[in-house]
Amino acid sequence: MASASSSSTLFSTTAPAFLCNRNTNATPGLPLLPRRRLTRFNSPNAGTSLVRPVTAVLAEKTALQYRKLGDSDLHISEITLGTMTFGEQNTEKEAHEMLSYSFDHGINILDTAEAYPIPMKKETQGNTDRYIGSWLKSQPRDKVVLATKVCGYSERSSYIRENTKVLRVDAANIKESVEKSLQRLGTDYIDLLQIHWPDRYVPIFGEFFYDYSKWRPSVPFVEQLRAFQELIGEGKQKLKACQRLLVSKTATVCLLGAALKRILLKFATQIITILAYSLTLPWMTFGEQNTEKEAHEMLSYSFDHGINILDTAEAEATIQYVELAKKHGLSPVQLALGFVRDRPFMTSSIIGATSIEQLKEDIDAFLTTERPLPPEVNADIETIFKKYKDPAIL
Numbered sequence: 001m002a003s004a005s006s007s008s009t010l011f012s013t014t015a016p017a018f019l020c021n022r023n024t025n026a027t028p029g030l031p032l033l034p035r036r037r038l039t040r041f042n043s044p045n046a047g048t049s050l051v052r053p054v055t056a057v058l059a060e061k062t063a064l065q066y067r068k069l070g071d072s073d074l075h076i077s078e079i080t081l082g083t084m085t086f087g088e089q090n091t092e093k094e095a096h097e098m099l100s101y102s103f104d105h106g107i108n109i110l111d112t113a114e115a116y117p118i119p120m121k122k123e124t125q126g127n128t129d130r131y132i133g134s135w136l137k138s139q140p141r142d143k144v145v146l147a148t149k150v151c152g153y154s155e156r157s158s159y160i161r162e163n164t165k166v167l168r169v170d171a172a173n174i175k176e177s178v179e180k181s182l183q184r185l186g187t188d189y190i191d192l193l194q195i196h197w198p199d200r201y202v203p204i205f206g207e208f209f210y211d212y213s214k215w216r217p218s219v220p221f222v223e224q225l226r227a228f229q230e231l232i233g234e235g236k237q238k239l240k241a242c243q244r245l246l247v248s249k250t251a252t253v254c255l256l257g258a259a260l261k262r263i264l265l266k267f268a269t270q271i272i273t274i275l276a277y278s279l280t281l282p283w284m285t286f287g288e289q290n291t292e293k294e295a296h297e298m299l300s301y302s303f304d305h306g307i308n309i310l311d312t313a314e315a316e317a318t319i320q321y322v323e324l325a326k327k328h329g330l331s332p333v334q335l336a337l338g339f340v341r342d343r344p345f346m347t348s349s350i351i352g353a354t355s356i357e358q359l360k361e362d363i364d365a366f367l368t369t370e371r372p373l374p375p376e377v378n379a380d381i382e383t384i385f386k387k388y389k390d391p392a393i394l
Contacts, residue, residue, distance in 0.1 A: 063367045064106040076109040082352030087127025088117035095131040109145035122159040129184035150177040152197035169199035170219045171227040273347040280336040317388035338369040
């Protein structure tokens, strides 16, 4: 499965990656440009790690495309490596192998969070960062774009902070989050800090409709912005998650969740850049499960994690998209990732994997699937979309 879905918004429940980017045109083979250094990372343990250093030279021509991240001076690959399985489904060795494979193949940005790995547990919290940190010791830090996220409001995850009963997105929480993230990652700056989900009440984590009875006073945006600005001034954060009163964030974009297509397309070329996650959901590859045993395993896993993949609308839509892929000689993964890759508002797509084989399949889907998808494929997608506009929430 690709990077798992998690809600994360600040100003809108569906609007992600607001970084005031007026130019989303991709530039093939564009290297990571030099950036103004606020601080310099010199690991005392550099060269002692068993993992090998990054060998991909971004200045050389690669098949991946690179895009400007908002109005910053960062240029990031069209694929971002998601890491939420590191420390839960993946060992440290496996994490290092996937990180090196990704960066060897032109990816230059990775996405983590203080809440990772998923599912969130006190016993494993922070392991994802620690695995990344041990890998970073042997890498040229300025060739790695490091994105992480501070938790939003939570009454269940207070163990992440010191001496608090509720997580908030106020100045104190933001600063403590960054300090602890830097320690786990073994670095002295973060390239992109995002708010994982908001401080204010919004319908997330399985909710789809606003419940007015759950409204609560929230931390003012101004306080959050000031906290980000202070961190930038201290050199701990190179690119704040809020610029010009807009928000940098991630959002779900996939064939089964089409809300972004309706809402964001009209704004995409003006002010919004998007880092998309949940590009393929577990059931998008259900049509490739050829044995009854594999099908039962997928069903069991989904129900254990609160996912009803037999939901009528979702199952029907999935079957039709799988058949569409077969009709055009594509795998479901190629269809799903090709669709997201070709969106005109897309800056980078976050992909996650639990094995090198799965990671290779995802990267290959980006590089080998015809770009853009042929008109007849898009026409068939549009036909299904008209019937199942947002089956994931029906």
